[in-house]
Amino acid sequence: MSGKIGSAIKRREDPALITGRGRYTDDLKLPGMLHAAIVRSPHAHARIRGIDIAAAKASPGVHGVFTAEDVNAAGLPGMVPVGWLLPELKTPPHPILASEKVNHVGDAVAVVVADERYQARDAADLVEVDYEPLPASSNPKKTTEGAQQIHDEAPNNIAFDWEIGDRAKTDAAFAAAAHTVEVDLTNNRLIPFAIEPRAVIADYDGDRGAITVHMTTQNPHVHRLLMCLASLGFPEHKVRVVAPEVGGGFGSKIHHYADETIVCLCSIKLGRPVKWTATRTETNLTDAHGRDHVTHAELALDEGGKITGLRVETWANMGAYLSTFAPAVPTYLYGTLLSGQYDIPAIHAHVVGTFTNTCPVDAYRGAGRPEATFVVERLMHLAGEATGLGPAEIRRRNFVRPDAFPYETQVALTYDSGNYEPALDRALELVGYDALVAEQAERRKDRTRPQIGIGFSNFIEACGLAPSAVVGSLGAQAGQWESADVRVHPTGTVTVYTGSSSHGQGHETTFAQIVADKLGLEVDQVEVVHGDTDKVQFGMGTYGSRSAAVGGSAIARSVEKIVEKSKRIAAHLLEASAEDIDFAGGKFTVKGSPESSLGWADVTLQAYLAHNYPDDLEPGLSATTFYDPSNFTYPFGSHICVVEVDPETGNTRLLQYVAVDDVGNVINPMIVEGQVHGGLAQGIGQALWEGTAYDEQAQLLTGSLMDYALPKIHNLPMYTLDRTVTPCPHNPLGVKGVGEAGAIASPPAVVNAVLDALQPWGVRHLDMPLHAEKVWRATQA
Amino acid sequence: MLSDFLRHELGLTGTHVGCEHGVCGACTLLLDGDAVRSCLLFAVQCSGCDVRTVESLAGQRAGEGAATEDPLHPLQEAFREEHALQCGFCTPGFLMSLVPFLERHPDPSDEEIREALSGNLCRCTGYQNLVAAVRSAARRLRAEPGEPDAAS
Numbered sequence: 001m002s003g004k005i006g007s008a009i010k011r012r013e014d015p016a017l018i019t020g021r022g023r024y025t026d027d028l029k030l031p032g033m034l035h036a037a038i039v040r041s042p043h044a045h046a047r048i049r050g051i052d053i054a055a056a057k058a059s060p061g062v063h064g065v066f067t068a069e070d071v072n073a074a075g076l077p078g079m080v081p082v083g084w085l086l087p088e089l090k091t092p093p094h095p096i097l098a099s100e101k102v103n104h105v106g107d108a109v110a111v112v113v114a115d116e117r118y119q120a121r122d123a124a125d126l127v128e129v130d131y132e133p134l135p136a137s138s139n140p141k142k143t144t145e146g147a148q149q150i151h152d153e154a155p156n157n158i159a160f161d162w163e164i165g166d167r168a169k170t171d172a173a174f175a176a177a178a179h180t181v182e183v184d185l186t187n188n189r190l191i192p193f194a195i196e197p198r199a200v201i202a203d204y205d206g207d208r209g210a211i212t213v214h215m216t217t218q219n220p221h222v223h224r225l226l227m228c229l230a231s232l233g234f235p236e237h238k239v240r241v242v243a244p245e246v247g248g249g250f251g252s253k254i255h256h257y258a259d260e261t262i263v264c265l266c267s268i269k270l271g272r273p274v275k276w277t278a279t280r281t282e283t284n285l286t287d288a289h290g291r292d293h294v295t296h297a298e299l300a301l302d303e304g305g306k307i308t309g310l311r312v313e314t315w316a317n318m319g320a321y322l323s324t325f326a327p328a329v330p331t332y333l334y335g336t337l338l339s340g341q342y343d344i345p346a347i348h349a350h351v352v353g354t355f356t357n358t359c360p361v362d363a364y365r366g367a368g369r370p371e372a373t374f375v376v377e378r379l380m381h382l383a384g385e386a387t388g389l390g391p392a393e394i395r396r397r398n399f400v401r402p403d404a405f406p407y408e409t410q411v412a413l414t415y416d417s418g419n420y421e422p423a424l425d426r427a428l429e430l431v432g433y434d435a436l437v438a439e440q441a442e443r444r445k446d447r448t449r450p451q452i453g454i455g456f457s458n459f460i461e462a463c464g465l466a467p468s469a470v471v472g473s474l475g476a477q478a479g480q481w482e483s484a485d486v487r488v489h490p491t492g493t494v495t496v497y498t499g500s501s502s503h504g505q506g507h508e509t510t511f512a513q514i515v516a517d518k519l520g521l522e523v524d525q526v527e528v529v530h531g532d533t534d535k536v537q538f539g540m541g542t543y544g545s546r547s548a549a550v551g552g553s554a555i556a557r558s559v560e561k562i563v564e565k566s567k568r569i570a571a572h573l574l575e576a577s578a579e580d581i582d583f584a585g586g587k588f589t590v591k592g593s594p595e596s597s598l599g600w601a602d603v604t605l606q607a608y609l610a611h612n613y614p615d616d617l618e619p620g621l622s623a624t625t626f627y628d629p630s631n632f633t634y635p636f637g638s639h640i641c642v643v644e645v646d647p648e649t650g651n652t653r654l655l656q657y658v659a660v661d662d663v664g665n666v667i668n669p670m671i672v673e674g675q676v677h678g679g680l681a682q683g684i685g686q687a688l689w690e691g692t693a694y695d696e697q698a699q700l701l702t703g704s705l706m707d708y709a710l711p712k713i714h715n716l717p718m719y720t721l722d723r724t725v726t727p728c729p730h731n732p733l734g735v736k737g738v739g740e741a742g743a744i745a746s747p748p749a750v751v752n753a754v755l756d757a758l759q760p761w762g763v764r765h766l767d768m769p770l771h772a773e774k775v776w777r778a779t780q781a
Numbered sequence: 782m783l784s785d786f787l788r789h790e791l792g793l794t795g796t797h798v799g800c801e802h803g804v805c806g807a808c809t810l811l812l813d814g815d816a817v818r819s820c821l822l823f824a825v826q827c828s829g830c831d832v833r834t835v836e837s838l839a840g841q842r843a844g845e846g847a848a849t850e851d852p853l854h855p856l857q858e859a860f861r862e863e864h865a866l867q868c869g870f871c872t873p874g875f876l877m878s879l880v881p882f883l884e885r886h887p888d889p890s891d892e893e894i895r896e897a898l899s900g901n902l903c904r905c906t907g908y909q910n911l912v913a914a915v916r917s918a919a920r921r922l923r924a925e926p927g928e929p930d931a932a933s
Contacts, residue, residue, distance in 0.1 A: 010861055017869030018857040020795015026868065027794035117785075187805040195807055196870040247797070247870030248904050280800040385795050504868030504905050530888035632886065670864045677907030705804035705902075712893040713908040742907070 003243075004517035006734075008670035011509045012523070013502075022245040025199035025216050030273035033201070034063055036266050037120035038259065039127045039284065041102035044136035044698030045148065048100055048109070052128040056112055059120035059126055063270055066262075067110045068099035074268055080258050081230035081324040083222075085475040086331060089160045092151035092355075094321040096231055096258035096265075097249045102131070103150055103320035104357050105700055106285030106714045108258050113266045136698035140317035141294045143356045150320065156500035159318050159353040160327060164335040164411050170348035173309025177300035181382040188768045189692040191294035191708055192282050192364045196247020198287065199277040200260045202267040211267065212236040215260055217241065217543020218249045218460070219504055220533050223256055223405055226324065231261035243531035248504030250682070251363040252287040253503065254543050255324040259286070281658065281703045289692055290364025292317035292510035292702030293330065293371050299379040304386040307342055307398050307409060312375060314350040317678055319360035326362045327353060332474050333368025333462075339409035340376040341420045341458045341636060342398040345471040347410040355780065357698040365682055365743040366461070373459045377748035381755065382764065391456040392428060396421060396708065399458075413462055415634045416729055419662070423638035423724050424458065427660045430720050431640045444760050447647065452655075453757025455641045459750035462632040463737040464549030464728075480487050481628035482546065482553035483539045486515065488562060488621040490608040492601035493525045500538010501531045505739065506671045507547060511555055513667055514733070518559045520586025520600060537624065545635070545737030548667060549728065551565065554627035556732040561623035567620075570603045572614045633728045633736035637661035642748040645757035650776025652688060652754055654717040659745065662724045664736035673721055680719055681740020684712040687741075687750035691769045709769075784808045786824035787834060795835040795873050799902070806848035806901035810834045816925045832837075835873035838880070855921035856880065865914035867905035875901050879915060887923055889915065 016022045053065040069079040080094040098107050109125050113121035128332070137147035142158045149558040150157050174180060194216075201214040210652060212232060217223045220241040228236045246253060259276060266274040278286070278472040293314050298311035316330030335349040399420040400407045407415045465471065468479035483499035494515055500507055512526035529535055533746040542551075561582055570588035571578040580591045588603060590596040610619035659676055666672050689709035693701040702708040727734030747768060754770050755763060763778045782801075787793040787810075799807035801820050808819040812832040840852035856876050859865070866872040875898065882889070882897040889897070894915045895908075903911065 011864065013869070014861040014866065017866055017872055018835075018853070018860050018876065019839045020793070020873050022869050023794070024797070026798070029789070029792070193904055194868075195805055195872075195902060196797070197799070213839070245870075246868065248868040250904070280802065280805075363799050504865070542813070674864050674867060674906060674910060677909045678905045679907070681907035683905070704801050704802055706802070710902050710904065711908075712902065713911065716898045716908050718891075718909055718912070719907070752784075 002517055002520045004513045004523060005667050007513065007668065009509060009523055009668060010508045011511060012512070013506055013508050016422040021046050022331060024037060024196055024245045024247055028201055028214055028244065030201060030203055030302065033273040033275055034113050034115060034270060035117040035120045036111050036113050036263055036274050036276040037124040038108050038262060039112065039544050041105060041107040041109055041125045043102060043131050043133050044105050045134040045150065046102050046131040047134065048102065049130040049132055049642065051110060053110065055121040055126040059119065059123035062112060062123045064113045064267060065110060065127065066265060067375050068095060068097040070269060071265060072098055074265060075263065076265060077230055078232045080256060080321065081226055082327065083226060083324045083477045084328040085477060086160045086327045089327055090151070090154040091322060092153045096261045101370045104359055105698065106282070106359060107320065111262050111266055113270060113707050123171060126681065138358050138694035140354045140356060141315040143354050144352065150357060154355055159322060159355055161352050161680055161769050162331045163348065163350045165348040166346060167348045168215050169310045170311050170346040173346040174298065174300045175313065177308055177452040178303040179301040179383070179386050180298055180425055181379055181386045182298040183378055183382060183765050184296050185378060185765060186767045187291040187293040187295065187374055189366055190290040190686055190690050190691050191289060192250040192252035192708055194248035194252055194286055197278040197280060197283045198253065198259065199259070200263040201273060201275045202264040203273040203664040204267040204271065206271055206563040208238070211264055212242065213260060213264060214242045216246050216253050216537050217243045218246065218253045218543055220501055220531055221499065221538045223260065224533050226256040227261055231256065231265055237699045240534045242356055243501050249503045250365045251290065251367060251543060254289050255362050257286065280705065284703045284708065285700055286324045286359060288360050289319065289469060290361065291371060292361050294376055297375045297379055299383055301383055301387060305394055305397050307344050309346040310338060310344050312338060314349065314351045315697060316351055317356055317358065318353050318417065319356060319358045321360050323360035323362035325740045326360060328476065329363055329368045330371065332370045336411045336413050337369050337372035337460065337462060338376060338411055340373065341400060341460050343400045343404070344410060349411070358694055365679065365738040367544070369461045369740065370683065370744045371745060373457065373744050374748045376458045377752065381752040392424065395424060395456065397409035402692045404472060414629065414631065416631050417726050418634060418636055419724065420458065420636060423636065423660045423662055426722055426724065427638040427640045427658050430660070430722060431656055431658045436642060447760050450644045450646045451757040451760065452586065453645060453752025453755065455642045455749045455751065455752040457639045457745045457752065459745040460634055461744050463545035463740060463741060464629060464633040464635060465544035465546045467630055468628050479539065480540060481626050482550040482554045483624065484551065484558045485537055485624040486555060486558035486562060486622060488604050490605050492604040494519065495529060496555055497529045497543065498551055498555065499536060500547040501541045503542065505542065505547060505691040506668065510548065510554060510667050510671060510772045514552055515554050515559055518556065518563070523562055534714050545739040548735045549633045549731055549737045550627060552628060552667065552733055552735060553629065553731040554625045557627050558623040559587055561619055564570060566603045566621060568614055568617055569607055570598050573598055573603070573606060573612060630730050633664065633752065635661065635663045635736040635738065635741055637741060637745055639745040641750040641753040643753040645734040645754060645775060650772035650779065652770060652775060654684070657717055658719065658720045659742065660724060661721045661741050662726050663738040663741065664726065664728045665734040667735065668752045668762045675738045676721055676742045677719060679740060681711050681716055681747050683743040683746030684750055685746045687768050687770060689771060691768050782820055782823045783822040783827055784852035787819065793834050793836055797870050797873055799871065806878065807871045807874040809877045809901065811877055811880060814881060816881050817823055818863060835876055838876060856918040856926065859914040859918035859921060863910045863914035865910045871901060871903045875903070875911065879918070883919055883922055887919060889919060
């Protein structure tokens, strides 16, 4: 250990990104490259009677116009697959280009390729599609109540009907309860909104029967695998997927979309590289959305405020098709998190996943865990009121005790570690709770004054997506390990090949810190390679707060193997036994005789010269690890939001936001804090401003930035951050993951705060986003 | 569009395009010293104007001899120091919005900083470190009088 782990080392990614030298997909220009525009359905639900491409084909600069017929003629399987199966899941086909029926606005029907992007777009407008519109639905619950059938395979538009926990035991808890609280809520549909739109460049090499795809992806190998299995059908070794710089993802660049294979089709047909970059409206229409639940939830408590049961009924919108990991999000990433930080003896959750004529819904920052946290923490707020215990005490009485770990919940998870009360205590101290309560009481004397609201959120997440056998038994069609190949060069510098794929998280810095720390090197002596299937061994990619916990652990394991081997080489050179060699600070010494030592590079060089070398050892110094964790990791935290609500305007002002997170050990505190900040902004955005709207005909009303409100810099406060440290007990770094924490914790903190401010008006619940009009109306009742 | 012309004709891909309707601010650059959206301008409208992109920021002190070792603009340095970027896609737009702002407001309040950047969207950072970076850059610029700026 040389102190590199735990240091706020400045990011090595930044010099290129702050000078305009970063290369994102749309920045690339290949010789002879053409441009594609995708023709998309303007109807939410319609039968296709015919497609006339003649005028588009004759348009200036156009090289080709392709439809589903061409997909079949080219011999491509042409289907977008779903990568997570549930029992009795209905999996209607999702063709990359629709030929019979379109099921949401934005569904792809044809593609036009031209010399220039604008020529392609103009020609796309000339493709005549004869549609017979059908009735459409957009609400996840109403779609099951006699709406137009969307897929023949899914009666009543139900994709799955899933439950977890013990219904009878939970019903019994409610029958015996001293207090019950309940809430009907929606979890608003969100657009992920990476500032970089999705983009693809496909370059087909007919001589080799191979194709190179540069694209905006969080997981190049997973994309390649899904394309090879279902949409493109090429042998895997003939496809190279490269992620250049990727401008944010938040989940939306995990999924396999029709678009990447449509662009491949264009390149195959024309024998030239073809680029497609989404317009902003295309991204809003087609980037898989997040959340969109309708839920009824109830909590049962005994006389002393101890929770005895939790009952949840949720309708989860899947959109028009099942996206890559969509079925997992409202089930195994949601139902399993409903115990929160609390010791709840009986839980039952029933989730109905439904089809609607909307953009598919899939993992978006937090994926299921924000929805679960929102349900639990809204109920805790209401329980604090109903029992008179208040928000802090009701939580304290129900925390899983620190000596109860490992703690088995009633919803299939085993929390490996945790210590919840110190985080709450610290948050209360940082926010100045007692003074705030006094100020709040003072303001409540006069309802015309701006009111203070204090909102709590005590969240837990299961992240570091893993272990493979567990996720496999739950329906994942993929493993959830991560790979690392650490190669030591003869001169002692190191190159790391990681299966994680950075899109803003700073892996090139963080991962180099792990290696430098353990080998006694400088960070600059470690290069990190990622995001290219031709360079890097198969890897699972970056999502689910897994890169440090799983990807980082794979690197740490490889480094352990390298240290082990290099000790044996050093022992041979120093004429000692390997057990007597100490390695620290880049130096090998013989125990008890410190004068007998070798430097790191002396040993690495000998590993490649192999002149004076142990007989039973292969030359070379590198190690590959496929690290498969034994459990999820369980970051947690205690967040408190303080707002001021003006009853005259309904406007909510954020006065304070305190976040005390426990993400285990921290590799780079600067990067960790940055992740928390970003997650908070997204969660606060969901609570106050962001809302995806479809009208009665399932037309998207929030197709541009004129109608979808992203948080801006003047909307947000300075956050107050702190940490407690409860290391993960089962991975080599003791890290737990931080990418999603802020987005999981903050929506209920903000909503509870606003509703606390509205207490003088007796408002029990309002659905997000809590924009000014909604809040103002509540004060007029 | 000016942004397309710069990116695809001149190969100056540091100017990014996030929304093509003038809201996200990623394509911001300097036109005769003012921060403007290059996705809302035709290239031909800028004939005869001084156009500066993010590529012009670094290395401005190259003419000052030894300073070439540290060619970053103080704003760029501050962005790196304060971790004011993650994916980096919106970053050039933020930098170019800030160049004329700091010229006109050498000692801005947090309120003024937030006002100045209210036309630039960032989905990664949650903005806190952006505010810190602007404060830091303002300090650096005040300490370096005579520093040539991107708009001169």
